[in-house]
Amino acid sequence: MTRSxxxxxxxQTYPCPVCRHGQIESMVLMETFxxxxxxxxxxxxxxxxxxxxxxxxxxxGWQWTGNRWRRATLNRAPLSAAVWSISVVLIVFxxxxxxxxxxxxxxxxxSPGESLPQTWxxxxxxxxxxxxxxxxxxxxxxxxxxxxxxxLNRYWQSRRS
Numbered sequence: 001m002t003r004s005x006x007x008x009x010x011x012q013t014y015p016c017p018v019c020r021h022g023q024i025e026s027m028v029l030m031e032t033f034x035x036x037x038x039x040x041x042x043x044x045x046x047x048x049x050x051x052x053x054x055x056x057x058x059x060x061g062w063q064w065t066g067n068r069w070r071r072a073t074l075n076r077a078p079l080s081a082a083v084w085s086i087s088v089v090l091i092v093f094x095x096x097x098x099x100x101x102x103x104x105x106x107x108x109x110x111s112p113g114e115s116l117p118q119t120w121x122x123x124x125x126x127x128x129x130x131x132x133x134x135x136x137x138x139x140x141x142x143x144x145x146x147x148x149x150x151x152l153n154r155y156w157q158s159r160r161s
Contacts, residue, residue, distance in 0.1 A: 005066020008049045016040070017062040017069035018053065019150055020143050038150050060141055083139045087132035095125040 006012065010026040014033070017024075022037025026044075033042045033051060042051040050072055052061040061072035102117030137145045 007066070008044065008046060008051075008064040010044065010046070014064070015069070017051065018042075018060070018141075018143065019147050021147055021150075024051075038146065056141075080139070083135060087135055090132050090135075091125065091128045094128055095121055098124055 008014070010031065010033075013023045013025045015024070016022040016035040016037060018035060018040045019038035022035040024033035024035050024042060026032065027034050027041075031044050031046070032054070033044055034040070035042075040053055041055045043054050044051050049064045050061055051064070052059055052072075062069040063072045064070075098117065098121040102121060107114045107117060
């Protein structure tokens with residue numbers, strides 16, 4: 001750590017590594033932090049200068065460098081490979097079936113719906129790509145995505161009341 005950096009301690013506040021908008025403070029009589037914006041709870045490992053989420057099914061971790069958070073590498077390779085495999089199959093299989101059926105059974109030349117199979121295949125490819133991207137973003141819990149979810153949730157809650 002450099003001279004201007006501060007070590008991770010339980011008696012100071014830090015920027016939230018999850019949403020990057022709030023501040024995390026230690027909870028009373030516990031070695032945990034809580035964010036005042038996204039309300040995530042993080043356990044602290046002061047010896048390793050790191051925090052880890054405990055209120056989610058898939059844990060995320062960050063290392064404190066003295067002035068900012070750095071994403072810690074957690075062992076999640078088997079689940080990541082499964083999510084990527086499912087995403088690829090979700091994109092390729094339905095669009096491939098539509099493309100193959102349009103090649104085996106092409107529309108009549110000059111018919112009004114001649115371009116429908118290509119359009120339908122492109123629409124399926126685009127929508128399934130969007131669904132797969134959403135699955136991947138939810139899996140990796142990107143900070144921008146989390147912040148957008150929190151803002152939208154607070155916006156809709158304020159509109160209801």
